[in-house]
Amino acid sequence: MANLNIDSVKERTFDAIVIGSGMSGGWAAKELTGKGLKTLMLERGRDVKHIKDYPTTNMYPWEFAHRGELTEDIKEKSPIVSRCYAFREDAMHFFVKDDEHPYIQDKPFDWIRGYQVGGKSLLWARQTQRWSDFDFEGPARDGFAVDWPIRYKDIAPWYSYVEKFAGIAGNKDGIAELPDGEFLPAFPLNAVEDYFSNHVKQAYKNRHVISARCAHLSKPEPIHFEQGRVKCQNRILCQRGCPFGGYFSANASTIPWALKSGHLTLRPFSVVQSIIYDENKGKATGVRIVDTNTKETIEYYARIIFVNAAALNTNLVLLNSTSHRFPNGLGNDSGVLGKYVAFHNYSAHISAEYDGLKEWTTDGRNPAGGGYIPRFRNVYKQETDFLRGYASGFSAYRGSKHEQHDIGSGFKESLAKRELGPWRVGSHMMGETIPKESNFVSLDPVKKDAWGVPQLKISVDYDDNDEKMKKDYLEQLKEMFTTAGFTNIKPESNHAAPGLDIHEMGGARMGNDPKTSILNKWNQVHSCNNVFVTDGASMTSTSCQNPSLTYMALTARAADYAVKEMQKGNI
Amino acid sequence: MDRRTAIRNLALVIGGAALLPACTKQNPIVNYKHFDINIDQQTLISDMAETIIPKTNTPGATDLNLYSFIVKMLDDCAKKEDQQAFFKGMGEFNELPQKLFNKSFADCSNKERESVLNTFEKKNNYSKDMLAFYNTVKGLTVFGYTESKYFMTKQVVYELVPGRYNAYFPVKNLKAGVKNG
Structure with missing residues (x-):
């Protein structure tokens, strides 16, 4: 072991590890630390501290050399990310440039990524709508994908739970297909x-x-002030990071909350290579990372692991976590891992x-x-x-x-x-x-990234x-x-x-049957019960709501279940 | 006579052939990342910008140094083929004041300059390159002006923090000079 003499195994052992620090990873960290678990959060990019690391947030239009426009050099070097509406002079620093993490487009796919603490939660369009049973029952009624293992009643209380904390502005419209939530004005x-x-x-x-429902503090409640956030100032410069915490981001909300608990260790510059599976114990024991500064490979250990690397990177981590027990990727007995990827048609x-x-x-x-x-x-x-x-x-x-x-x-x-x-x-x-087997991601057998991880090959198209x-x-x-x-x-x-919608989903879908899905109704890997996947990768179907709110609710629900199972001694 | 005109006239007198695109001591070249610009070209772009956004009782293009913005944007944000079209179009453009007034754009009066540029604002049969040149200068002049600190603080005030959204706002209550989001 390369790292035996660096620190002791004990120092590298936690109750929980969360892979990823964005929309859903932030929630996993908040919930797990809130329940007293000593938690390690791994982020492949740099740290972005709320306010302090928003360099453009208070800049006036005339203070940008090109008044917000992209230079031709940047467009030529990074044509993919340059197509994203939010990739402009004021927020370029929060996006992955094309050459920073190459991937293979079997079919054209604009993969938009944010590699930093907070991930894309800094950059999202902040639209938040609940799903209803018209969405959860879609695959079963219309005969595609597999049946969702949950229904609206299973997630409704968790929607309420995350909405109250995140702060969602909206009207109670009384529309059955778009359930009302816990709304600020x-x-x-x-x-x-x-x-x-x-x-x-x-x-x-x-x-x-x-009125579009969105994660903005139109009229903050005490729980929002407690997070250090204040009323949205209607700047609509959100993608720069908001000094008021006016919109929900992991940086402004869940991560500082988790840090305040004293139970969170945040480790940026940590690319996860794979999840370590112990054949004897029959469970995952930790995570193998590369420190991108020192290039060292280091192992961290924990009783439970939450995978929140963002949909396609979560697939990448699982596919790359091979063992004698799981030669085709962690939890992939069914062979569906990486498949049935879908998105939103914009x-x-x-x-x-x-x-x-x-x-x-x-x-x-x-x-x-x-x-x-x-x-x-x-x-x-x-x-x-x-x-649909x-x-x-x-x-x-x-x-x-x-x-x-x-x-x-x-x-x-x-x-x-x-x-x-x-x-x-x-x-x-x-x-x-519609998720289909023919829309999938896989690992390139030859090409690797700078950290020795196989490059992701994306084969996703319209139909x-x-x-x-x-x-x-x-x-x-x-x-x-x-x-x-x-x-x-x-x-x-x-x-x-596909891809520019930034709503890629699936690949490690939830389902009732381990033969046709990766996760059960608790976002728990069917065949490796101490690993949970609660980001976009877990989505059985996409419906047409903006997905982040559902990821938040699924994450809080799964964390609650995981800790109860730990307490019962089942994990 | 302002300083710029004086320098230009001096260049004309000494050089005697300032319209030649060659680099001479009298027509010094400034190197940008993707092209070079000589003083005549600089003068032309500046004069055009000043004709589009002239100094009145408020600052004009020259006061706001829009020339530097135009060239920076052309250098950094324009495609190579658009830069080539720009300079080709500029060469063709130079013939226009000659044809209309028998003199260079630099020697035209303000009124003559306006009438040269106004031919672009009406129906015309100019070449693609010439239109590209003019539209780039005009577009960047207007963009640079309306996004300048002067314009955004003194003419139409940009508010970083409005802290409000009035969904129904009577048009009759609009105040001049305030940007309403």
Whole structure:
């Protein structure tokens, strides 16, 4: 053992190890330390301390050399991450550049990653919706993937639990397919969003346009102040990191909370190579890492291990954790590990103008981004020639108007005048995709990364169902826009590769049957009961809600179960 | 006569052939990462920017040093082929004031400069490169102006922290000069 003389085994032994420090890893650390477990959190990237390590957070637009734009050198060097909407001059430092961690695209896949403490929780779009039984029962009803081993009643209390702590702004809308939660006051719809909401309510019986629910402290409660977070200041510069803790991130919320318990050891610069499996004990005993500064290989030990490396990297860690017992990856008796990967189809949007309500505009900024249209297709029964459906964003704003074709002093003056143009409206599609065996990730047999870990090969693509659904989205939204009296309607379909949605899911799916799934209903590996996977990798299907809230709830629920099982002596 | 014009005129007198693109002592070249710019080219871009956003009772393009911003953006953020089109278009552009007023853009009066640039704002049959050159200068001038500290603190005030969202705000209550998110 290379590390025997570095420190004693005892010093490298914990009650729990959490692999990853992002959205779900932060929750695992908070819950496990909160229950008194001495916990080691491993993060492959650097530390990012709340406020202190947000270098651009208080910069004015003119303080950026390129006023926010990317340079051509960066775009040429990192074409993949440059396609991400949030990868701009103000937040570039929180994204993985293409050459920093290469992977193999069997089919085009834009893999967007954030390797630092907090992971992508610093960068997320902060939209938070609960799933309902219309989502959990989807695979069983529609005959794809495998049945979810849980239903809404199993997770509902845990949604409440994480919502209260994270702080979710929203309205109680009373929509069965999008259950209400524990809400702080919603950010209201503006005049045209409201108008469209009313129009849709009258024109369609099961379609709703509601205030987008989001993880922002619209009106903080004592539990949020206790975290050191205060009211959201509507800056909408979230991707830089928020000095107010106005939105939920692991950096502002769960990690400092876990550190405060005194039970957390946070170890950045630690790339996990594999989980160590003990053939005699029949369980995992620890984790093998490479310290990216010293290049040393070090082993850490614990009674339970939570894998929260972000969906595809969690698959990578499990696939690379081979042993005599698990030659094809930890817990992979079924052979489904790495398979049935799915994502969200974001490849369509539609824009238009509205000529009315010109007496209104907005003042300030809306961190929720506007409205949200819950899935209305195939909810109560199958009604189209494609499976499942889509949620849609919807927002309206008034742009400013100035003479485009002009120069000189009059033109200069017009730039400073606040002449408002017509209302502009837009919507984007968030479609469910069907997990399939043919959409999978695997380890490249030859190519390795800088830490000796095989490179991930991604083979994920759209299918016919996605094309039909996209067509329907554009048709339906066009109809809704037309009947609302919107003009200059422009439906647009792009050919973005999967991945840019940053909602990749599955590969280590939950299920009732160990023959067809990796995890049981507690996110526990069927055949290795002290390993839990509670990030996107665990998702049996994707539905069309933004997934982070569900990862948080699954994590808190699994941590609660794991500790109870430890106390009972079952783990 | 301002300092810049004086230097340019001096260059004209001494060099006698300032329109030649060659590097001479009288037409010094500044090296950027992806191209070089001589003083005539610099003067042309500056004069165009000043024509688009002139000094009035408030600062103009020259006061705000938009020239440096334009060239930095062209150097760092434009594709190689767009940079090539820019300089090719600039060469063609130089013929336009000659044709219209029988003099260089630098020697045109403000009014003449405006009329040269205004031909781009109307229907025209200019080459792709010439349009690329003009649109780049104009686009970056306007971008640099509206995102300048001056504009964002004195003209349309940028607020880092609004701390508010009024979803229904009467247009009649809008104050000039405040950016409302």
